[in-house]
Amino acid sequence: MKPLTLHLLDLSVPGGTITRHDPGEALIRVDDLGITRGDGIFEVAGVLHGVPLALEAHLARFARSARMMDLPEPDLDLWRRAVLAAATEMADQDALTAVKFIMTRGIEGADSAPTGWALGFLADDPAPAQADGLDVVLLDRGYRHDVADTSPWLLQGAKSLAYAVNKAALREAKRRGADDVIFLSSDGYVLEGPSSTLIARIDGTYITPPVTLGILPGTTQGDIFADLARRGVPSRVDTLSVNDLKTAAALWLCSSTRGAAPIRTLDGRTITVDHKATELLNADLDARKG
Amino acid sequence: MKPLTLHLLDLSVPGGTITRHDPGEALIRVDDLGITRGDGIFEVAGVLHGVPLALEAHLARFARSARMMDLPEPDLDLWRRAVLAAATEMADQDALTAVKFIMTRGIEGADSAPTGWALGFLADDPAPAQADGLDVVLLDRGYRHDVADTSPWLLQGAKSLAYAVNKAALREAKRRGADDVIFLSSDGYVLEGPSSTLIARIDGTYITPPVTLGILPGTTQGDIFADLARRGVPSRVDTLSVNDLKTAAALWLCSSTRGAAPIRTLDGRTITVDHKATELLNADLDARKG
Numbered sequence: 001m002k003p004l005t006l007h008l009l010d011l012s013v014p015g016g017t018i019t020r021h022d023p024g025e026a027l028i029r030v031d032d033l034g035i036t037r038g039d040g041i042f043e044v045a046g047v048l049h050g051v052p053l054a055l056e057a058h059l060a061r062f063a064r065s066a067r068m069m070d071l072p073e074p075d076l077d078l079w080r081r082a083v084l085a086a087a088t089e090m091a092d093q094d095a096l097t098a099v100k101f102i103m104t105r106g107i108e109g110a111d112s113a114p115t116g117w118a119l120g121f122l123a124d125d126p127a128p129a130q131a132d133g134l135d136v137v138l139l140d141r142g143y144r145h146d147v148a149d150t151s152p153w154l155l156q157g158a159k160s161l162a163y164a165v166n167k168a169a170l171r172e173a174k175r176r177g178a179d180d181v182i183f184l185s186s187d188g189y190v191l192e193g194p195s196s197t198l199i200a201r202i203d204g205t206y207i208t209p210p211v212t213l214g215i216l217p218g219t220t221q222g223d224i225f226a227d228l229a230r231r232g233v234p235s236r237v238d239t240l241s242v243n244d245l246k247t248a249a250a251l252w253l254c255s256s257t258r259g260a261a262p263i264r265t266l267d268g269r270t271i272t273v274d275h276k277a278t279e280l281l282n283a284d285l286d287a288r289k290g
Numbered sequence: 291m292k293p294l295t296l297h298l299l300d301l302s303v304p305g306g307t308i309t310r311h312d313p314g315e316a317l318i319r320v321d322d323l324g325i326t327r328g329d330g331i332f333e334v335a336g337v338l339h340g341v342p343l344a345l346e347a348h349l350a351r352f353a354r355s356a357r358m359m360d361l362p363e364p365d366l367d368l369w370r371r372a373v374l375a376a377a378t379e380m381a382d383q384d385a386l387t388a389v390k391f392i393m394t395r396g397i398e399g400a401d402s403a404p405t406g407w408a409l410g411f412l413a414d415d416p417a418p419a420q421a422d423g424l425d426v427v428l429l430d431r432g433y434r435h436d437v438a439d440t441s442p443w444l445l446q447g448a449k450s451l452a453y454a455v456n457k458a459a460l461r462e463a464k465r466r467g468a469d470d471v472i473f474l475s476s477d478g479y480v481l482e483g484p485s486s487t488l489i490a491r492i493d494g495t496y497i498t499p500p501v502t503l504g505i506l507p508g509t510t511q512g513d514i515f516a517d518l519a520r521r522g523v524p525s526r527v528d529t530l531s532v533n534d535l536k537t538a539a540a541l542w543l544c545s546s547t548r549g550a551a552p553i554r555t556l557d558g559r560t561i562t563v564d565h566k567a568t569e570l571l572n573a574d575l576d577a578r579k580g
Contacts, residue, residue, distance in 0.1 A: 001399040003321055028318035028325055030407050031293055035318055036392070037453040038328025069454065070461055102326070109291040117320050140441045143432045144476065151430045153458040162452030163327040164359065168443040171360055186434065186476070 009116035034104025038162030050091025133264030148214030156214030166194035324394025328452030340381025423554030438504030446504030456484035
């Protein structure tokens with residue numbers, strides 16, 4: 001990723017303020033709980049020609065994560081303005097850009113306001129993954145499928161800054177010669193990728209696992225399911241087993257910066273890539289106007 | 291905590307350099323992986339009269355965490371110098387101080403050197419917890435006792451910056467009217483606190499759970515066991531069940547900034563506080579010369 005534009009929020013004043021900064025400027029204190037504890041939340045919205053995609057879904061998920069982590073409720077009007085300010089500055093970019101927006105719990109011990117910013121950046125080109133497909137491995141996430149219900153302090157389903165495990169899982173995938181990961185619960189339920197939502201097509205129906213498993217509501221997956229509904233293609237939210245994945249007609253990992261990326265191998269086993277369906281899904285995503 | 295002194299490491303140059311900064315200065319970029327992903331490691335060493343305690347144990351654990359997270363091997367001579375520089379500046383403090391040192395994976399996408407610093411700060415007074423004891427609740431950590439072995443990408447046992455769950459567990463404890471937490475594995479093994487090591491005394495023997503359960507090697511606990519050995523008191527590393535805790539003669543949570551803090555209730559059930567033993571343990575800890 002290449003940073004292009006940075007807007008800092010001041011959440012300590014009524015209504016908040018937004019100021020523009022050089023994206024390479026150091027703005028964060030070493031005792032910010034975002035860096036000392038991963039104690040904060042984030043979203044990444046794709047941006048096409050200056051327009052943030054699925055912005056309302058990202059804002060809603062941002063507020064959901066804040067609630068799950070007992071953070072102050074974000075002023076979504078202010079955050080929307082910050083994201084739009086960053087996105088607008090990237091309107092002349094032909095390639096896919098994105099805005100990452102972050103809110104941390106602020107300075108440790110200071111009872112301070114949250115720290116917040118929106119960083120616009122040039123995303124990696126999603127075309128190769130969409131065209132060639134991904135080699136994916138299954139990795140244990142270690143939790144039962146029901147921990148979001150039994151043990152909410154494990155923050156499963158919150159998009160927190162504490163993503164070290166997600167990065168470690170991707171390193172494990174590389175070690176195994178793969179590109180990406182699908183996490184499984186310790187009791188065998190198919191969950192999500194470290195930064196993506198899984199969609200499987202089985203018997204002509206597009207299926208994604210339910211958020212009750214402690215996974216994120218997928219913003220890109222949400223738009224895909226809306227597009228499918230418009231085209232009269234059946235979809236549903238349902239649990240999936242490893243065997244479901246092995247016998248699925250096609251699989252995709254979906255995210256804001258990669259769109260719908262087909263899976264071409266799963267633990268080394270070939271998965272059929274449906275290029276035509278993939279192109280349709282991504283054409284729909286690219287046609288979004290916000 | 292109140293920041294007192296800050297030393298920034300430059301790990302991009304051969305041998306590294308250390309420079310002094312105002313502790314309130316913003317030094318971190320918003321695209322540092324430490325803040326965007328909790329992708330880094332930390333240690334907190336207590337400091338008495340300018341002398342860091344258990345420093346070699348902290349440095350060894352720092353290197354261990356780096357290995358577990360595939361981070362570059364820290365130059366321990368350089369880190370030792372940074373911690374000593376911070377500690378020396380706090381030599382005139384009569385109260386307990388501490389140095390937190392952190393290494394992150396650096397700037398995202400830049401293939402950069404790690405970011406590193408040592409922050410000296412005034413710790414909270416450990417005396418009340420040592421004298422009055424802690425109200426503690428048991429909380430599920432969600433993982434089986436053997437995940438460190440089966441699923442190393444879950445980073446159990448690495449002291450990473452991704453501590454949002456530890457903070458959420460402490461908030462859950464507060465909601466239940468308690469001060470602190472002992473985590474249990476999903477299959478019932480007693481683990482550790484969110485920022486402390488558990489010691490139980492059972493039949494006259496001091497017992498702490500093994501690191502093979504995916505918990506941190508306790509630096510303060512290590513010094514306590516060395517002190518016990520010197521005094522001829524038996525100790526051992528062994529697994530503990532919830533029933534062991536309920537029937538233990540005494541329980542302590544041990545950490546660099548709180549010493550040995552006795553537990554006075556566990557899930558609301560009274561635990562006998564052995565004030566004399568607690569004073570002995572902490573007198574030994576306070577007598578450390580580094």
